[in-house]
Amino acid sequence: xxxxxxxxxxxxxxxxxxxxxxxxxxxxxxxxxxxxxxxxxxxxxxxxxxxxxxxxxxxxxxxxxxxxxxxxxxxxxxxxxxxxxxxxxxxxxxxxxxxxxxxxxxxxxxxxxxxxxxxxxxxxxxxxxxxxxxxxxxxxxxxxxxxxxxxxxxxxxxxxxxxxxxxxxxxxxxxxxxxxxxxxxxxxxxxxxxxxxxxxxxxxxxxxxxxxxxxxxxxxxxxxxxxxxxxxxxxxxxxxxxxxxxxxxxxxxxxxxxxxxxxxxxxxxxxxxxxxxxxxxxxxxxxxxxxxxxxxxxxxxxxxxxxxxxxxxxxxxxxxxxxxxxxxxxxxxxxxxxxxxxxxxxxxxxxxxxxxxxxxxxxxxxxxxxxxxxxxxxxxxxxxxxxxxxxxxxxxxxxxxxxxxxxxxxxxxxxxxxxxxxxxxxxxxxxxxxxxxxxxxxxx
Numbered sequence: 001x002x003x004x005x006x007x008x009x010x011x012x013x014x015x016x017x018x019x020x021x022x023x024x025x026x027x028x029x030x031x032x033x034x035x036x037x038x039x040x041x042x043x044x045x046x047x048x049x050x051x052x053x054x055x056x057x058x059x060x061x062x063x064x065x066x067x068x069x070x071x072x073x074x075x076x077x078x079x080x081x082x083x084x085x086x087x088x089x090x091x092x093x094x095x096x097x098x099x100x101x102x103x104x105x106x107x108x109x110x111x112x113x114x115x116x117x118x119x120x121x122x123x124x125x126x127x128x129x130x131x132x133x134x135x136x137x138x139x140x141x142x143x144x145x146x147x148x149x150x151x152x153x154x155x156x157x158x159x160x161x162x163x164x165x166x167x168x169x170x171x172x173x174x175x176x177x178x179x180x181x182x183x184x185x186x187x188x189x190x191x192x193x194x195x196x197x198x199x200x201x202x203x204x205x206x207x208x209x210x211x212x213x214x215x216x217x218x219x220x221x222x223x224x225x226x227x228x229x230x231x232x233x234x235x236x237x238x239x240x241x242x243x244x245x246x247x248x249x250x251x252x253x254x255x256x257x258x259x260x261x262x263x264x265x266x267x268x269x270x271x272x273x274x275x276x277x278x279x280x281x282x283x284x285x286x287x288x289x290x291x292x293x294x295x296x297x298x299x300x301x302x303x304x305x306x307x308x309x310x311x312x313x314x315x316x317x318x319x320x321x322x323x324x325x326x327x328x329x330x331x332x333x334x335x336x337x338x339x340x341x342x343x344x345x346x347x348x349x350x351x352x353x354x355x356x357x358x359x360x361x362x363x364x365x366x367x368x369x370x371x372x373x374x375x376x377x378x379x380x381x382x383x384x385x386x387x388x389x390x391x392x393x394x395x396x397x398x399x400x401x402x403x404x405x406x407x408x409x410x411x412x413x414x415x416x417x418x419x420x421x422x423x424x425x426x427x428x429x430x431x432x433x434x435x436x437x438x439x440x441x442x443x444x
Contacts, residue, residue, distance in 0.1 A: 002026060003128035004358045007121050007142070009033075009046040011078055011344050012336025012351030013133035014104050018077040019355030020131075021113040022434060025362045029108060032120035038137040044118075045101040046108060047078065054094045055082055055345045056396070060418040061411045063303075063396045067345055067375040068093060069418070070425040071352065074433060077104060078348040124149075124332065129358045132334045133351060136311040143312060149329075150319065161392040162227075162278035163291055164304040166399055167271045170263070174296035181247040187264055188273060190296040191250050191257030197239070200259075203293040204231050204238075207286035210308070226308055227278045242277025261294050264390065267382060272303055272399035274390070281308035303397035304342070316340035317388040322380040323367040324354045333358050340383045342395040349376050349396075356432060368432050373401050373417075374425040 002025055006017040009031035017029040034044035041048050056064030071079040082093060085100040108114050122141040124130050134142060170188060177185040192200060207228060230237050239245070243259040250257055266272040280287060284305045291300050316339055319326055324339060326332045335354035336347040353376060357367035370377035378400030386394070394400075401421060404413040 002362050003028065004355070004362050005030065005125045005128055005130040006133060006355070006358075007124075007130065008133035008135055008336070009105075009108070009116075010133060010135045010336060010347065011047050012135070012339075012347040012354070013131070014047050014108060015076060015078050015348045015351030016131045016133055016335050016355030016358065017108060017114055018111075019074075019352050019433075020359040020362075021111055022075070023356070023359035023363070025113070025359045027114045028117055028125075029114055030117045030119065030121050032118070032139060035118055036120050036139065041137075043101070045098075046105040047081075047101045049095070049097050049101065049344065052094075052344075053087075053097050054089060054092045056343065057092050059091060060415040062091075062414075063375060063398050063400070064343075064345055066418050066421050067349055067379075067396045069422050070370075070374055070376055070429075071345070071349055073422065073426050074352055074429050076348065076352060077107070078344075078351075129331045129362045130333070131351075131354045131358050132332065132338055133336045133354070134312075134338055135347075136313065136337045138312045138338060150314070161304070161307050162275045162280065163287055163302050163306045164266055164272050164274045164394075164399075165263070165291065165297065165300040166303050166397070167265075167273055168403070169297075169299055169301040170273065171296045171298065175263070176251055178248050178251065187262045187276070188296075189248055189250075190261040190263070190294050191245070192243075192259040192261070192295055194258045196295055197243075197259045200290070200293045201231060201235060201238070204228060204290050207290055208283045210281045210283055226280050226282075226306075228280060228282055261297075264387075266386065266394075267399060268385065269399075269402075271403065272397070274392075278306060279308060280306035282306070303399055304392075304395055311337065311393070313338055313340050313393055315388055315391050316383040317386045317391055320384055321367075322369050322377075322384040323357050324350060324380060324383075325357065325361075325367060331361055337393065340391065340393050341379065342393040346379060346395050350380065352376075353380060368428075370428050371424045374421045374428070375401060376425070377401075 004020045004025050004027045006013050007030045009029055017027045021027050041050055059065045081100050081104050082095045085095045087094050087096050109116050120139055123145045175188045175190050178189050179185050179187055230241050239259045245256045245260040248260050249255055262276040263273040264276050266274050287305050291297050324333045333354040335350040339350050341350055360367055372378055375396050382394055382400050404416050
């Protein structure tokens, strides 16, 4: 098999197609726009940025900064275009939208090994290797085809996620380990007395909600009701719902608190913890205020904010390998938001890995996996090994890679993690990719 099909020309799809073509295989890149537009896109251009124009913060202490550096080391098309079309944005990498997407579109349409097909695919091609990169607005027809292939493991159509905090930022002098009614102590519990609960409730009910686009609007199910909606039903409603203290006595006092916030581990190392039952659609600044009003989380560092919006993504831990291959269909790969990542940069990065491995499979070679200390390696390992019963999309953060156990301040440790990860990635990509990004000459 020497052909790779890539479905979708968003950030993950263009990176997958470009990477596979760099490795010498013929690529068919399918994009349904403009024949069929989505509710969010405004143009037929590839890699259109439909929300923010930022690819995240830069620098050695920023997790997205490490992923950006890794992608530059890989010869990423998206990063090269972003650097050429960047606009001032303080410590973040932001781009001029139209020039960014226009240049990517023109390059791929002119590429000698990429055939662009402007039509909606309603099923997966049966020849060659395929990368699914259809994003959060996967067409209904293709989504139903995937559901028929994957069954109930395919998650549909909305995100209902709680904030996730970095474990090292939780005050363990306040939080205590316990399971309800003496069951296994897998949870951290942040106890609130009556006064603390009153303050928390005031902060929560005064917080501002995100106003969704028309295409994001949804009706809430009782099982994923946002915490702010629960609170609006009455002062005590959270205490009889997600903040119920029954069966969770504080081992230091032997007494049940007035209310309790439980945290559940998001990863095997216990570096990230989600707030149980705290799905939310609050604005991010207000989310931070709410989270930090909880005893034990006063200095919590949020690595993923809660969201409530339309989304289509897979239950990755049940379905895929860290190489982004489907376990039951080894010549089918997935990238981008559909794979369970959040963010432009994360989508492009998984597109790079999916394109690399799709090309290798088409050439009869074994797929590759970046080292675990790299941000991309940590991200795809998380996708394949997270708790499948509570899986939510993830973005780049320091909880995905092994912690630095040396001495020093947080910024110093993260700078060392940055250098460690980037060096490891450079060594790995030197073996995985051609020495020179052969097609970047078109930019000059």
